[in-house]
Amino acid sequence: MPERKIIHVDMDAFYASIEERENPELKGKPVIVGGTVEGRGVVSAANYEARKYGLHSAMPMVRAVRLCPQVIRLRSNMQLYAEVSRQIREIFFRYTPVVQPLALDEAFLDVTSSEKLFGSAEKVGMQIKQAIKDELKLVASVGVAPNKFVAKIASDVNKPNGFVVVEQNNIQSFLDPLPVSRLWGAGKATVAVFDRMGIRSIAQLRHQPVDWLVSRFGKFGEHLWQLANGIDERDVVVDSQAKSISNETTFSQDIANRDVLEATLLHLTEQVAWRLRKAGLKGRTVQVKLRYPDFRLITRAHTMVESTDNTNILWSVTRDLLHRNWQGRPAIRLVGMGVSGLQSENDQPQQADLFAKQNARLSALDRISDNINARFGPSTLHRGRATKSTTE
16 A cells, blocks of 8 residues: 655635735735624734733733734625635646635645646646645645545644655654654643653653553543554545545633633634535534643534525534533633534435525525635625634
């Protein structure tokens, strides 16, 4: 069996970079995208100039303005960002059909079977990076590796404008010097526990007995041990073949602000709904994931009467799950949203009732929202709460 070749592409400061492309006068100035100060909005994206002042996603807009009074604030334009994401994905499909989006701004590609046609995975990764720059005037960071975890870390270590290749025999030499915070799911609380134990690097962690990590952290401990040893057997799964479609984000600091959590979940819901529609799928079960600082992870789900790909319906269920399962304490480290019970929209039963008519009307609005920017250029259409989205 040939060695897998996985590419992870992650756009640099995606939303803010698109805004800079649309308005070149913004370049060199601190720019944030998100909600309004008056509406208790939060930052959804910050360009690298703004990050110099400590601004970052999920930060309340009021605090961002206080830290950097000269910052330029822009409303989120999800329709434009989704259209650019579609254009990026079209570039991916030139090289492989095996593309797994994680969000509008990042995706995994399995190019194992593409090397005979297009050359090495390294060459493919560089061609994709160059095409995004030449055709869309945007910058992507790219990681190439034998598995998804290492590829994702590789795309991140030299941001912005990074390009890192990790071969199978170099996985440990690449991972070992990195801090344990690089491991998926290892947030501040986890890192603090390891720090008290004198475990600060991935090398130090991987030399710990896996049984001890399991006794201390449960299944999460085994997960960390496997990642520290460069083990990740997950396949790249395209949306049309997936059993579920989901998205999640890990906050840079624990969040106990309901507005921030709602804004983040709405943003995730918008992206999941968009991916459903692009894949021609609808789902019945909505799932919300919450990880707490003490490593506890809870997942709550609700199964609807009918399958849907409608953003408003999915958001209503998602928000209700959050409200019923989180009362403001403790703070949240990670939040995720997903849809399962997927069916092709062609397989959906036809129901001529009042709810079916209402759903059809909402779906028509979604289709208009998805297509208007592609037909007429940048759109100002967005859901009111979407100006508070918080992940990039």
